[in-house]
Amino acid sequence: MPVFEALRLALQTIRAQKLKSGFSLLGVFIGVASLIAAWSIVNGVNRYMTEKFAQTLFGVNTFQLRRRPMFTPNVPDSVWRAWWRRPRIKFSDAEAVSAALTMPVVTAWQSSENVSVFYGGKEARDIELTTASERYFDIKNLRLALGRPFTAQENRSGVPVAVLGDAVAKRLFVDRTPLERSVRIGGIAYRVIGVVEKQGSILGFPLDRFVVVPALSPAQNLVNPPGVLDAFLVKAQSEIEMREAMEVAEGVMRSRRHLRPNQDNNFVLDTSEGVQRFWAGISRILVVVLPNIVVVSLVIGGIVIMNIMLMSVAERTREIGLRKALGARRRDVLRQFLAESAAIATVGAAFGIVAGIGLTLLINAASPLPATVSPLSVVLGVVMGAGVGVVAGVYPASRAARLDPIAALRQE
Amino acid sequence: MTAPALQAFRTGDTPLPDIVILTHKLTRAYDMGGEVVRALQGVSLQIRKNEYVAVMGPSGSGKSTLMNLIGCLDTPTAGEYWLNTQKVSDLDDDALARIRNKEIGFVFQTFNLLPRATALHNVELPLIYAGHGARERRARAVHALERVGLADRMEHRPNELSGGQRQRVAIARALVNEPSILLADEPTGNLDSTTSGEIMQVFAELHRQGQTIVMVTHEHDIAAHAARVVTLRDGLIATDQRQAA
Numbered sequence: 001m002p003v004f005e006a007l008r009l010a011l012q013t014i015r016a017q018k019l020k021s022g023f024s025l026l027g028v029f030i031g032v033a034s035l036i037a038a039w040s041i042v043n044g045v046n047r048y049m050t051e052k053f054a055q056t057l058f059g060v061n062t063f064q065l066r067r068r069p070m071f072t073p074n075v076p077d078s079v080w081r082a083w084w085r086r087p088r089i090k091f092s093d094a095e096a097v098s099a100a101l102t103m104p105v106v107t108a109w110q111s112s113e114n115v116s117v118f119y120g121g122k123e124a125r126d127i128e129l130t131t132a133s134e135r136y137f138d139i140k141n142l143r144l145a146l147g148r149p150f151t152a153q154e155n156r157s158g159v160p161v162a163v164l165g166d167a168v169a170k171r172l173f174v175d176r177t178p179l180e181r182s183v184r185i186g187g188i189a190y191r192v193i194g195v196v197e198k199q200g201s202i203l204g205f206p207l208d209r210f211v212v213v214p215a216l217s218p219a220q221n222l223v224n225p226p227g228v229l230d231a232f233l234v235k236a237q238s239e240i241e242m243r244e245a246m247e248v249a250e251g252v253m254r255s256r257r258h259l260r261p262n263q264d265n266n267f268v269l270d271t272s273e274g275v276q277r278f279w280a281g282i283s284r285i286l287v288v289v290l291p292n293i294v295v296v297s298l299v300i301g302g303i304v305i306m307n308i309m310l311m312s313v314a315e316r317t318r319e320i321g322l323r324k325a326l327g328a329r330r331r332d333v334l335r336q337f338l339a340e341s342a343a344i345a346t347v348g349a350a351f352g353i354v355a356g357i358g359l360t361l362l363i364n365a366a367s368p369l370p371a372t373v374s375p376l377s378v379v380l381g382v383v384m385g386a387g388v389g390v391v392a393g394v395y396p397a398s399r400a401a402r403l404d405p406i407a408a409l410r411q412e
Numbered sequence: 413m414t415a416p417a418l419q420a421f422r423t424g425d426t427p428l429p430d431i432v433i434l435t436h437k438l439t440r441a442y443d444m445g446g447e448v449v450r451a452l453q454g455v456s457l458q459i460r461k462n463e464y465v466a467v468m469g470p471s472g473s474g475k476s477t478l479m480n481l482i483g484c485l486d487t488p489t490a491g492e493y494w495l496n497t498q499k500v501s502d503l504d505d506d507a508l509a510r511i512r513n514k515e516i517g518f519v520f521q522t523f524n525l526l527p528r529a530t531a532l533h534n535v536e537l538p539l540i541y542a543g544h545g546a547r548e549r550r551a552r553a554v555h556a557l558e559r560v561g562l563a564d565r566m567e568h569r570p571n572e573l574s575g576g577q578r579q580r581v582a583i584a585r586a587l588v589n590e591p592s593i594l595l596a597d598e599p600t601g602n603l604d605s606t607t608s609g610e611i612m613q614v615f616a617e618l619h620r621q622g623q624t625i626v627m628v629t630h631e632h633d634i635a636a637h638a639a640r641v642v643t644l645r646d647g648l649i650a651t652d653q654r655q656a657a
């Protein structure tokens with residue numbers, strides 16, 4: 001019997017026994033659906049992390065001189081305490097590094113603290129106040145929807161002007177223009193000169209709840225002790241130049257801190273790799289958990305299919321006997337039942353793919369996770385589904401194939 | 413009249429060309445956990461092309477066992493079986509399946525139709541295993557159904573057909589590969605006498621067209637349609653007689 005006939009027969013049987021088949025493809029369905037959905041989440045976040053977050057928000061070819069790394073998954077308490085004992089980064093450190101860099105770079109100072117911002121009777125709580133120098137906007141790729149960023153002159157003079165994040169502008173001003181109005185930060189009036197384009201969110205963290213003011217403006221007292229900054233940002237023109245700049249910065253900092261060769265750095269030069277390492281830590285957890293779900297449901301699916309197929313063989317003993325009497329060889333019967341279980345599993349996988357894609361779209365729409373369906377996961381879903389079907393079908397099918405036609409025909 | 417005078421067959425001989433079935437001391441024993449049941453104890457039988465043979469005998473005398481061996485559904489414990497000058501008694505499983513498919517048409521007492529398939533599809537079944545394409549299968553199945561007078565019932569399922577019609581579908585299925593022999597084990601056992609008569613008419617017409625037929629029956633008036641009656645008793649041929657059809 002040609003493979004095509006076997007498949008046609010399999011689909012016919014599935015159609016004739018909808019309920020049973022539906023039940024038997026459930027396991028594969030769940031397995032493949034969860035495979036695709038979970039893979040889509042990891043895949044989507046991965047892409048988001050590498051393309052959008054690391055590249056755009058952190059900045060291409062950018063490093064940060066900081067006291068400790070920005071993203072720190074599961075560090076032991078002892079390490080954490082050591083970080084806190086480190087000296088802070090000073091304005092003078094930033095100036096010294098800046099002076100030592102010979103390659104063309106863009107640099108900015110940055111410090112942040114959570115504060116409330118007021119306008120009239122309204123309060124925007126839990127807003128990230130960033131005191132920064134003027135090139136901060138360029139390094140962070142923050143484009144303005146309204147107004148302008150502050151200038152180098154305004155930064156040096158510490159003029160109280162503010163650039164608002166989209167959410168802050170919406171919260172305080174709703175539909176009115178915030179430009180040229182005064183918000184109060186730490187009791188000081190700041191004139192709004194610009195609003196940054198909406199940044200959206202990442203993994204549920206809103207990215208628009210911030211205010212940027214000049215590093216030397218009065219609010220610096222809210223953020224850090226005098227003369228101290230959180231990070232010194234350096235953006236180079238290429239990866240190679242960034243590495244060179246990092247070496248220079250490291251040398252300058254080590255000599256300023258009088259570190260002996262055997263002493264470790266008591267500062268970090270953080271890059272977007274740090275962020276990616278942080279994400280890799282999270283995604284590794286998913287990557288460990290995910291195959292377990294998939295494997296467990298596929299194994300269960302396989303066992304269910306095997307049982308259903310065994311039932312089916314038992315029920316159709318007479319039919320098998322008849323087919324053999326009419327000339328079906330062992331391999332014909334084997335092929336028929338293998339095709340049937342593979343078809344059940346593949347149909348299950350197909351539904352699973354549809355559900356998985358649906359789930360992905362739902363996750364995309366209803367949660368902050370930027371899930372993207374990976375074509376590879378779809379291929380893998382089909383292959384694994386059909387594979388489970390074939391494997392689960394081998395034993396029942398070989399039992400069917402070995403049936404003695406006379407005994408099979410005699411069965412009631 | 414006694415059995416046709418055929419030459420004595422010895423092991424190592426090849427049967428004459430017009431002998432369709434030749435069995436030589438065919439034996440079938442069942443080992444029932446220590447106790448051996450000797451269903452056939454050495455049956456030597458020769459059937460020529462276009463013979464119409466009825467096999468009779470009391471219950472348990474080995475009729476079905478003999479039919480299963482002739483139909484290549486079973487293999488003998490001892491003895492030889494030649495089908496169309498080919499020795500089949502020691503062929504392997506796949507080769508036997510091929511012979512069942514090409515050379516043998518089986519009609520069962522209980523029809524054995526696939527309940528969910530139409531008459532046409534039931535008749536097509538052997539052709540699927542013969543590897544014919546869909547178009548040829550259909551054409552040949554239609555022709556076979558026409559031969560048994562069921563051209564107008566092709567799309568019916570078995571439960572939409574009478575017992576006699578079902579048996580005719582089964583006969584069409586047996587004929588569709590143009591087998592060398594048509595084997596029928598009590599083909600009228602589940603039918604009333606009128607319907608049995610109709611089935612016997614179909615058999616008679618097939619015989620007239622040249623078909624070789626071997627049929628097991630308990631009933632003398634059914635056996636009367638055959639030109640030769642072989643009677644089994646205790647796994648041996650008791651009588652072998654020609655009669656006027």
Ligand SMILES: Nc1ncnc2c1ncn2[C@@H]1O[C@H](COP(=O)(O)OP(=O)(O)OP(=O)(O)O)[C@@H](O)[C@H]1O
Pocket residue numbers: 442444449450451469470471472473474475476477478
């Ligand atoms: N699979 C089997 N296992 C054991 N014994 C068997 C088997 N098949 C048949 N026999 C025995 O072989 C003998 C012949 O059986 P067979 O079915 O050939 O008889 P039969 O002539 O067709 O009888 P009936 O007219 O009742 O159909 C019987 O004694 C039967 O019990």
Ligand SMILES: [Mg+2]
Pocket residue numbers: 475476477597
């Ligand atoms: Mg019998």
